[in-house]
Amino acid sequence: MKRRLEISELIFKIISYTLLTVFGLCCLYPFLYAISASVSNRHAVEYSEIILIPKGVQFDAFKEMFSSNEFWNAYSNTLFLTIYGTVWSLFVAILGGYALSKKRLLFRKFFNFFLVFTMWFSAGIVPQYLNYLATKEAFTALGIMDDKWLVVIAMGMAAMNIILLRNAFENVPGEIEEAAIVDGATELQVLTKVFIPMSKSTIATVALFFAISRWNGYFWARQMISNASEQPLQVFIRDKLEFYTDGENLATWTRNYAADSLIYALIVCSIVPILIIYPFIQKYFAKGTNAGGVKE
Amino acid sequence: MKNSAADYLILDKATGTYREDPEQQVRDDVEKHYWKNVGIAILKDWRLYLMLLPMLAVFLLWRYLPMYELLGSFKVDDLVKPVSEQWFKGFSNFKGLLLGTGTYAEYSVNFWRALRNTFLLSFYGLLFGFPMPILLALFFNEVRSNIVRSTLQVFTYLPKFMSTVIMTSLVVMLIKQGSSASSTPPGIVAQLLSNLGLISADVAQKGLLNNPTYFRAIYQISGIWETAGYDSIVFFAAIIAISPTSYEAAQIDGANKWAQMRYVVLPSILSTIVIMLITRIGSMLSIGYEKVLLLSEGRIDSYQTAEVISTFAWRIKTNQNGLASASEMMNNVVGMLLVIGANTIARKAANVSLY
Numbered sequence: 001m002k003r004r005l006e007i008s009e010l011i012f013k014i015i016s017y018t019l020l021t022v023f024g025l026c027c028l029y030p031f032l033y034a035i036s037a038s039v040s041n042r043h044a045v046e047y048s049e050i051i052l053i054p055k056g057v058q059f060d061a062f063k064e065m066f067s068s069n070e071f072w073n074a075y076s077n078t079l080f081l082t083i084y085g086t087v088w089s090l091f092v093a094i095l096g097g098y099a100l101s102k103k104r105l106l107f108r109k110f111f112n113f114f115l116v117f118t119m120w121f122s123a124g125i126v127p128q129y130l131n132y133l134a135t136k137e138a139f140t141a142l143g144i145m146d147d148k149w150l151v152v153i154a155m156g157m158a159a160m161n162i163i164l165l166r167n168a169f170e171n172v173p174g175e176i177e178e179a180a181i182v183d184g185a186t187e188l189q190v191l192t193k194v195f196i197p198m199s200k201s202t203i204a205t206v207a208l209f210f211a212i213s214r215w216n217g218y219f220w221a222r223q224m225i226s227n228a229s230e231q232p233l234q235v236f237i238r239d240k241l242e243f244y245t246d247g248e249n250l251a252t253w254t255r256n257y258a259a260d261s262l263i264y265a266l267i268v269c270s271i272v273p274i275l276i277i278y279p280f281i282q283k284y285f286a287k288g289t290n291a292g293g294v295k296e
Numbered sequence: 297m298k299n300s301a302a303d304y305l306i307l308d309k310a311t312g313t314y315r316e317d318p319e320q321q322v323r324d325d326v327e328k329h330y331w332k333n334v335g336i337a338i339l340k341d342w343r344l345y346l347m348l349l350p351m352l353a354v355f356l357l358w359r360y361l362p363m364y365e366l367l368g369s370f371k372v373d374d375l376v377k378p379v380s381e382q383w384f385k386g387f388s389n390f391k392g393l394l395l396g397t398g399t400y401a402e403y404s405v406n407f408w409r410a411l412r413n414t415f416l417l418s419f420y421g422l423l424f425g426f427p428m429p430i431l432l433a434l435f436f437n438e439v440r441s442n443i444v445r446s447t448l449q450v451f452t453y454l455p456k457f458m459s460t461v462i463m464t465s466l467v468v469m470l471i472k473q474g475s476s477a478s479s480t481p482p483g484i485v486a487q488l489l490s491n492l493g494l495i496s497a498d499v500a501q502k503g504l505l506n507n508p509t510y511f512r513a514i515y516q517i518s519g520i521w522e523t524a525g526y527d528s529i530v531f532f533a534a535i536i537a538i539s540p541t542s543y544e545a546a547q548i549d550g551a552n553k554w555a556q557m558r559y560v561v562l563p564s565i566l567s568t569i570v571i572m573l574i575t576r577i578g579s580m581l582s583i584g585y586e587k588v589l590l591l592s593e594g595r596i597d598s599y600q601t602a603e604v605i606s607t608f609a610w611r612i613k614t615n616q617n618g619l620a621s622a623s624e625m626m627n628n629v630v631g632m633l634l635v636i637g638a639n640t641i642a643r644k645a646a647n648v649s650l651y
Contacts, residue, residue, distance in 0.1 A: 124609065
């Protein structure tokens with residue numbers, strides 16, 4: 001009896017380790033390949049001679065990219081959208097989540113429904129696009145002509161994140177709030193001195209959700225920003241990809257490294273910031289999804 | 297609101313006569329001054345309502361106003377005019393898309409094709425994509441060493457944090473077509489697949505993304521690459537919550553690994569599985585347009601299997617604004633019914649409301 005137990009367990013363990021290792025490496029491989037291909041020489045990349053280890057190392061693709069104004073422009077646009085976008089989204093979400101967490105708020109049910117309904121029903125991309133065109137016009141009439149600011153204000157709000165914050169604020173004990181009010185704290189002080197410090201981990205999670213979605217934002221930035229020099233990095237990468245996977249454009253390529261290397265170098269540059277913060281955020285994300293807004 | 301006389305009278309059981317209800321007067325007063333009281337309460341607490349304002353404004357302007365634009369589905373005109381100036385045409389757009397009468401024939405064919413693709417992409421996602429995170433969680437549970445496990449978890453969660461552009465760019469590059477002019481081979485993964493005999497060398501050379509046969513497979517496999525690791529978190533959390541005594545009891549009863557899986561682990565995570573399954577079914581029709589668009593844009597040959605409702609609407613928006621809105625409207629209404637239905641089932645079956 002004892003013997004059979006060990007065998008079945010052993011088999012399952014071997015299967016687990018093998019499949020997990022294979023899957024983990026498969027997940028990682030495209031990124032590793034991108035890094036190798038970005039620093040390999042032209043012949044090795046074009047004739048697919050690399051499998052994992054770079055061949056004929058060159059850094060010209062990176063050099064070319066770093067010396068191009070377009071690239072830094074796109075990078076700074078992405079930083080602009082990420083920083084201001086995260087701050088704005090967080091501002092709106094914290095205030096909204098705080099108000100919604102208060103039982104004394106009149107029509108609380110209605111406001112909650114107002115929020116949650118957007119998770120059930122979204123208009124779809126064509127009506128949204130038409131709506132953005134209309135709001136753009138309205139904003140221009142108001143004197144706000146900068147497309148980047150419109151993307152900052154209009155995009156990236158998610159009902160789910162507000163609900164996460166609302167739930168966190170609801171868990172702050174009422175006694176502490178009362179004590180603060182007795183001490184003469186105003187509404188704003190209650191929020192900034194009591195609720196925000198007490199829900200730090202949820203706020204950090206939500207801030208990271210916002211920041212990542214802003215950093216990764218592509219579609220609406222592309223549609224909404226008409227000036228090419230104001231486009232973020234993701235749009236820049238996509239444009240380069242489209243340009244250099246077109247055979248006709250490739251025919252005029254004369255550099256000593258492959259056009260693919262340039263695209264891989266761009267990809268590497270875009271994922272490096274995420275890789276740097278990734279170890280720190282990983283545990284937050286796991287926590288955040290478990291909280292997942294599931295309410296009994 | 298007007299009250300009938302009966303509201304004021306209550307039956308006095310002792311004497312069998314009616315008398316006036318004194319509380320009704322109070323209720324009437326409260327009702328009469330309802331909005332006044334609401335006004336006072338809001339004024340007294342104005343800071344709280346001011347805090348709500350930015351959120352309401354953002355959602356109203358960029359979540360609810362687009363729904364007004366959806367009314368364009370009842371109208372037919374070009375993109376240039378605002379919805380309010382367009383001519384109301386009733387349900388002709390919907391009828392045209394569904395039945396394909398007259399000039400709508402071509403659009404109707406594409407609409408049905410897109411609907412089928414949307415459904416199939418979701419269905420295959422359910423079939424292949426859904427079990428993967430559960431399997432991963434079961435496997436992760438077998439890894440006793442914390443360092444090994446967290447390293448593997450870090451690897452598998454990573455793609456989730458990358459943008460759609462990066463993910464699709466990598467997909468495009470890894471399976472790109474070869475060039476016959478400069479005799480360069482196709483992308484490394486395409487080569488690998490053709491060496492393994494899964495696809496012919498000719499197909500790999502012409503580019504997998506240009507070939508409608510492979511789009512669904514590419515979509516699912518890249519989807520698993522993107523999300524399976526991250527989605528396993530919730531199942532893994534459910535598995536490690538199982539008390540070790542349950543395993544011990546099963547072992548004493550002589551259960552081997554498979555029996556433990558079947559009678560200890562599976563029942564313990566079943567509710568999580570059911571909830572996730574229902575959520576998944578609920579969001580079946582909301583296929584991510586960004587990924588589909590980035591993988592298929594400009595590759596007309598692949599539309600046969602790649603075009604979903606939202607990308608179909610996006611493609612025809614300039615010439616057929618009304619049809620585009622109508623197809624999105626149908627997709628979204630059915631999608632909403634699925635979400636609400638799924639949520640109701642979740643509440644009844646697992647006593648958990650997802651929203």
